[in-house]
Amino acid sequence: MSRPSRRRAHIAMVGIPAISHVLPSLEVIRELVARGHRVTYANDPFVADVIEPTGAALVPYRSTLPVADNSWPEDPIAAGTVFLDDAIQALPQLRAAYDDDPADLYLYDIGGYAGRALAEAQGRPTVQLSPSFVAWEGYAEEVAAALKALPGADAYQEKFASWLAGCGATTLDPDVFSGRPERAVAVIPRAMQPNADRVDEEVVTFVGPCLGDRAGQGRWERPAGAEKVLLVSLGSAFTRQPGFYRECVAAFGELPGWHVVLQIGKYVDPAELGEVPGNIEVHRWVPQLAILEQADAFVTHAGMGSSGEGLYCGLPMIAVPQSAEQPMNADRLVELGVARRIDTADASAEVLRAALLELTTDPEVARVSARLRDEVRAEGGTGRAAELIEDALR
Numbered sequence: 001m002s003r004p005s006r007r008r009a010h011i012a013m014v015g016i017p018a019i020s021h022v023l024p025s026l027e028v029i030r031e032l033v034a035r036g037h038r039v040t041y042a043n044d045p046f047v048a049d050v051i052e053p054t055g056a057a058l059v060p061y062r063s064t065l066p067v068a069d070n071s072w073p074e075d076p077i078a079a080g081t082v083f084l085d086d087a088i089q090a091l092p093q094l095r096a097a098y099d100d101d102p103a104d105l106y107l108y109d110i111g112g113y114a115g116r117a118l119a120e121a122q123g124r125p126t127v128q129l130s131p132s133f134v135a136w137e138g139y140a141e142e143v144a145a146a147l148k149a150l151p152g153a154d155a156y157q158e159k160f161a162s163w164l165a166g167c168g169a170t171t172l173d174p175d176v177f178s179g180r181p182e183r184a185v186a187v188i189p190r191a192m193q194p195n196a197d198r199v200d201e202e203v204v205t206f207v208g209p210c211l212g213d214r215a216g217q218g219r220w221e222r223p224a225g226a227e228k229v230l231l232v233s234l235g236s237a238f239t240r241q242p243g244f245y246r247e248c249v250a251a252f253g254e255l256p257g258w259h260v261v262l263q264i265g266k267y268v269d270p271a272e273l274g275e276v277p278g279n280i281e282v283h284r285w286v287p288q289l290a291i292l293e294q295a296d297a298f299v300t301h302a303g304m305g306s307s308g309e310g311l312y313c314g315l316p317m318i319a320v321p322q323s324a325e326q327p328m329n330a331d332r333l334v335e336l337g338v339a340r341r342i343d344t345a346d347a348s349a350e351v352l353r354a355a356l357l358e359l360t361t362d363p364e365v366a367r368v369s370a371r372l373r374d375e376v377r378a379e380g381g382t383g384r385a386a387e388l389i390e391d392a393l394r
Helices: 019-034 045-054 076-098 113-122 139-148 153-166 174-179 242-252 288-292 304-312 326-336 349-360 363-378 381-393
Strands: 010-014 038-043 057-060 105-109 126-130 184-186 204-206 228-233 258-263 280-283 297-300 317-319 339-341
Touching: 010 019, 010 113, 019 038, 019 045, 019 105, 019 126, 019 304, 019 381, 038 045, 038 076, 045 057, 057 076, 076 113, 076 153, 105 113, 105 381, 113 126, 113 174, 126 381, 139 153, 139 174, 153 174, 184 381, 228 242, 228 288, 242 258, 242 349, 288 304, 297 304, 297 349, 304 317, 304 326, 304 363, 317 326, 317 349, 326 339, 339 349
Parallel strands: 010 038, 010 105, 038 057, 105 126, 126 184, 184 204, 228 258, 228 297, 258 280, 297 317, 317 339
Antiparallel strands: none
């Protein structure tokens, strides 16, 4: 995949320490390093262990995002304020690191507002590296207007505008600054983008999941006697669901022909699951992609990264959304024809088992899953993302 770059440049990635935002960027960063660029990655040391193996130099800054315990506000205005406050306190730390060593180009996460502000203050080009869907023509009227009507929205907008006016940014409208990048590489499948036909593809390019060799995360071997494999994972953040995991054990335990890998996260004690049948292996964390590449179905929280990996592997999915954009992603997977949505409150053993058997015996689901797998892989992934970033340098 790697090829020498026409010009060695200093490329800086400004991220946030939410692991679901870091992981999608890693292979792009690794590829840019392999092409000969000097790459720095500004982020909290909380995620240093996953960034440093890419070959990028970590530029540490302290973040105030609640990533240690994943206690994110449910109110969207409060959640937006958490990101804005983090950017306000992060920018002086970034300026201390980069004012004397400016990058030729800044990549920044969709939530990394300080990265765009820094680049604009220095007069440097930017590329947003988006691990989630992007705004479309009409987004302001169809989505943002409803958010602006919520309690606290006016104060949030005023705080955002005041910060932009005083921090050196040149884009002073908060809506434009946060939602309309100069250039964006979306590391998601185009199929997952709402209203994709109304996205300005002169600005945004969908490259699909940016995957690579994840041997460093561990390996997983399909048991010799497993006819079919199911992975159950609610990701890394919203995993305090012992009741749901017990329903999964009841649904899939001793299910003829099925071997189940159940990831429960760091908040649930395995003892809370009760007796676990022999066809289920329970882990706090698993090398997800290594399992999905050998799996036959996927029970997922429908985070964007997991949804993309499920499509990439051509798997039927049971979507059990937990928070944020996951309900929208779950509905999109259903619309695509590869999933069933089951909300946590409705996820009884009987419902889960019926959905799995229905999905995995439906030839139309298999046909659509295979077609989408081929489409997602054709979007170019890591190599295409690196090419687009190098084009922005020129």
